[in-house]
Amino acid sequence: MATESENLESLVNRRYEHGFITDIETDSLPPGLNEDVIRAISARKHEPPFMLEWRLQAYRQWLEMTEPAWAHVRYPKIDYNEISYFSAPKSDDDRPKSLDEVDPKLLETYDKLGIPLHERARLAGVAVDAVFDSVSVATTFKEKLSEAGVIFCSFSEAVQEHPELVQKYLGTVVPRRDNFFAALNAAVFSDGSFVYIPKGVRCPMELSTYFRINAANTGQFERTLIIADEGSHVSYLEGCTAPMRDENQLHAAVVELIALKDAEIKYSTVQNWYPGDENGVGGIYNFVTKRGDCRGANSKISWTQVETGSAITWKYPSCLLRGDNSVGEFYSVAVTNNLQQADTGTKMIHIGRNTSSTIVSKGISAGRAQNAYRGLVRIMPQAHGARNHTQCDSLLIGKECGAHTFPYMEIRNPSARVEHEATTSKISADQLFYCRQRGLSEEDAVNMIVNGFCKEVFKELPMEFAVEAQALLNVSLEGAVG
Amino acid sequence: MLEINNLRSRIDDSEILRGLSLSVRAGEVHAIMGPNGSGKSTLAQVIAGHEDYEVTAGTVTYNGQDLLELEPEERAREGIFLGFQYPVEIPGVNNAYLLKAAVNARRKHQGLGEVDAFEFLKLAREKMATLGMDPKFLNRGVNEGFSGGEKKRNEILQMAMLEPSLAILDETDSGLDIDALKAVAAGVNALRSPERAIILVTHYQRLLDYVEPDYVHVLSQGRIVRSGDKSLALELEEKGYEWVREAANA
Numbered sequence: 001m002a003t004e005s006e007n008l009e010s011l012v013n014r015r016y017e018h019g020f021i022t023d024i025e026t027d028s029l030p031p032g033l034n035e036d037v038i039r040a041i042s043a044r045k046h047e048p049p050f051m052l053e054w055r056l057q058a059y060r061q062w063l064e065m066t067e068p069a070w071a072h073v074r075y076p077k078i079d080y081n082e083i084s085y086f087s088a089p090k091s092d093d094d095r096p097k098s099l100d101e102v103d104p105k106l107l108e109t110y111d112k113l114g115i116p117l118h119e120r121a122r123l124a125g126v127a128v129d130a131v132f133d134s135v136s137v138a139t140t141f142k143e144k145l146s147e148a149g150v151i152f153c154s155f156s157e158a159v160q161e162h163p164e165l166v167q168k169y170l171g172t173v174v175p176r177r178d179n180f181f182a183a184l185n186a187a188v189f190s191d192g193s194f195v196y197i198p199k200g201v202r203c204p205m206e207l208s209t210y211f212r213i214n215a216a217n218t219g220q221f222e223r224t225l226i227i228a229d230e231g232s233h234v235s236y237l238e239g240c241t242a243p244m245r246d247e248n249q250l251h252a253a254v255v256e257l258i259a260l261k262d263a264e265i266k267y268s269t270v271q272n273w274y275p276g277d278e279n280g281v282g283g284i285y286n287f288v289t290k291r292g293d294c295r296g297a298n299s300k301i302s303w304t305q306v307e308t309g310s311a312i313t314w315k316y317p318s319c320l321l322r323g324d325n326s327v328g329e330f331y332s333v334a335v336t337n338n339l340q341q342a343d344t345g346t347k348m349i350h351i352g353r354n355t356s357s358t359i360v361s362k363g364i365s366a367g368r369a370q371n372a373y374r375g376l377v378r379i380m381p382q383a384h385g386a387r388n389h390t391q392c393d394s395l396l397i398g399k400e401c402g403a404h405t406f407p408y409m410e411i412r413n414p415s416a417r418v419e420h421e422a423t424t425s426k427i428s429a430d431q432l433f434y435c436r437q438r439g440l441s442e443e444d445a446v447n448m449i450v451n452g453f454c455k456e457v458f459k460e461l462p463m464e465f466a467v468e469a470q471a472l473l474n475v476s477l478e479g480a481v482g
Numbered sequence: 483m484l485e486i487n488n489l490r491s492r493i494d495d496s497e498i499l500r501g502l503s504l505s506v507r508a509g510e511v512h513a514i515m516g517p518n519g520s521g522k523s524t525l526a527q528v529i530a531g532h533e534d535y536e537v538t539a540g541t542v543t544y545n546g547q548d549l550l551e552l553e554p555e556e557r558a559r560e561g562i563f564l565g566f567q568y569p570v571e572i573p574g575v576n577n578a579y580l581l582k583a584a585v586n587a588r589r590k591h592q593g594l595g596e597v598d599a600f601e602f603l604k605l606a607r608e609k610m611a612t613l614g615m616d617p618k619f620l621n622r623g624v625n626e627g628f629s630g631g632e633k634k635r636n637e638i639l640q641m642a643m644l645e646p647s648l649a650i651l652d653e654t655d656s657g658l659d660i661d662a663l664k665a666v667a668a669g670v671n672a673l674r675s676p677e678r679a680i681i682l683v684t685h686y687q688r689l690l691d692y693v694e695p696d697y698v699h700v701l702s703q704g705r706i707v708r709s710g711d712k713s714l715a716l717e718l719e720e721k722g723y724e725w726v727r728e729a730a731n732a
């Protein structure tokens with residue numbers, strides 16, 4: 001009988017599927033960070049003066065700040081002068097006007113990622129904005145969206161075409177000085193996506209962005225800004241991959257969501273950045289600030305995330321529930337295997353009356369990985385009738401991994417109803433044997449059990465992405481049983 | 483079909499099976515009885531391939547092949563089914579999903595295509611009806627929050643869907659009320675055929691009133707100490723296991 005560990009070994013050696021490097025000419029700034037670099041970024045993007053001023057102020061604020069040390073993750077000190085802050089495919093100056101003009105090598109890259117822009121967009125009715133290193137390459141489906149009055153474009157384009165919207169909303173949810181990484185992003189962000197849904201409009205299709213870090217030693221600092229005007233509705237998905245490299249790469253993104261009165265934003269993430277190899281070499285440092293502002297009454301913001309990649313994840317998609325009766329939701333699956341570390345969770349800040357929030361967090365650890373949930377529920381004094389329900393479950397696979405839960409609650413209004421449930425379980429040998437006795441392979445059994453564990457979150461994802469998320473989870477956990 | 487010869491097996495350094503031999507032919511129903519701790523579940527687990535039980539001596543052949551060489555899932559696909567004494571709960575995993583995955587694993591091994599979803603559901607509902615199971619159990623988590631009796635019926639449902647060649651039921655009758663017992667017995671009797679064999683591990687004569695065994699064996703301290711026909715079960719009921727133990731030590 002082949003021993004269990006032999007089987008496992010062959011599975012563990014399975015490689016990261018998205019680990020290819022695209023060989024195209026890029027126009028990069030030399031590594032290093034100072035005011036001249038920021039001016040250069042801004043100039044290359046032909047930005048209006050307000051944008052440059054905003055960046056410079058962020059940079060000066062960043063210089064005063066220190067890197068946070070409290071997250072439950074460990075990593076060597078990052079030298080911010082070794083990172084290149086701008087990398088664009090060379091053809092930046094004559095930007096493609098349509099997909100036909102996009103560098104075929106780039107399109108090939110997207111093909112390898114499983115997102116053929118033409119097909120995928122057309123078949124699935126998904127509008128895709130693809131960010132490659134720092135520059136947004138192609139936005140499909142623009143016409144159909146503009147008929148509905150929806151603006152969906154790269155951030156750079158928004159700065160050119162809709163500066164009044166950018167100026168009005170940028171930094172109003174995540175201020176420049178919010179935290180160390182947010183300030184860095186504000187200073188050097190190179191591109192990202194911009195969405196505006198006008199009053200009363202239900203966005204006619206799912207909007208989607210794929211991010212990919214390709215060039216070596218570049219950081220990716222994209223910025224996403226989504227504004228749902230009164231009574232509008234939008235569902236947005238981002239997917240992320242990166243090539244395999246031995247160096248760590250920094251990803252410090254900022255996402256700001258604004259839901260005005262009666263508006264709803266559903267934001268889903270399937271994150272599969274390169275996690276490093278089984279010895280913890282390489283991989284993406286994913287330090288991201290995501291925050292939604294339920295600014296108007298009866299508004300709703302829902303975060304759903306499936307986090308399988310990155311060497312280190314540090315991320316707390318949050319909701320500011322300012323409007324009366326506004327609703328915040330956070331559904332999360334975070335998987336860590338080998339030497340991955342994740343410190344993720346959410347913050348629900350209840351400000352308006354009768355606001356409610358739901359948190360469902362599923363953490364899965366395998367190998368020697370560490371997985372931490374960190375969540376804050378804050379009920380402000382004026383938030384009468386606030387409700388929160390938090391469900392926080394951890395699943396451990398093997399004996400060397402860890403799960404940690406740090407729930408923080410600050411309740412300053414006595415009418416609040418706040419519930420917190422937490423469980424930790426293991427995939428038991430008995431469960432595996434039971435499934436194998438019914439004819440399932442050990443691997444299929446693990447996948448089935450893990451998917452069962454995550455079901456509450458997967459059902460929140462748009463259908464086609466739920467399938468993708470499930471497949472990703474299976475790949476991430478291959479060989480995890482021991 | 484199944485030949486066990488002088489089998490010795492241990493767990494954590496204590497020897498549980500100590501030279502057990504048993505021969506089961508197609509078409510037969512064997513009952514294995516014996517006091518608590520005599521090794522009945524151990525025998526069932528060893529046949530199914532549980533890795534915690536180390537086989538230190540003896541042989542087990544199944545349809546002419548060395549069973550001990552096979553992984554648990556290969557044994558299952560070859561038609562061995564174990565109805566567990568304590569079926570495990572798998573929260574969040576849809577009962578129908580596991581059932582379908584199990585049926586397909588067996589079909590694939592037999593070179594058949596995957597079962598049609600519609601046909602599968604139809605068949606599952608039929609089988610559930612005969613077992614007195616509410617169809618809503620298909621959409622519950624595997625054994626999640628099931629009562630003892632519901633878990634046992636679920637085991638029989640799986641068996642009925644998988645149509646194994648060799649079914650081993652480990653105390654499937656324990657803790658059942660009379661209706662559930664009858665339902666389980668009906669499930670077992672429905673499986674009876676000249677191509678199949680069934681091993682019933684049980685404490686009580688009760689089940690054997692409904693499923694008539696061809697042979698009854700008494701297990702004590704890891705060995706079969708007596709074999710006979712169904713009258714042996716009645717004798718045990720009357721005289722208790724002390725009598726067997728004395729016989730074994732004599």
Ligand SMILES: Nc1ncnc2c1ncn2[C@@H]1O[C@H](COP(=O)(O)OP(=O)(O)O)[C@@H](O)[C@H]1O
Pocket residue numbers: 493494496498516517518519520521522523524525
């Ligand atoms: N995991 C284990 N570790 C140590 N001893 C065990 C273990 N499992 C079972 N045993 C012992 O093996 C013996 C036989 O158990 P079992 O096969 O379950 O008996 P039965 O099913 O006949 O009641 C018992 O003495 C029991 O305590």
Ligand SMILES: [Mg+2]
Pocket residue numbers: 522523524567652653
């Ligand atoms: Mg037993």
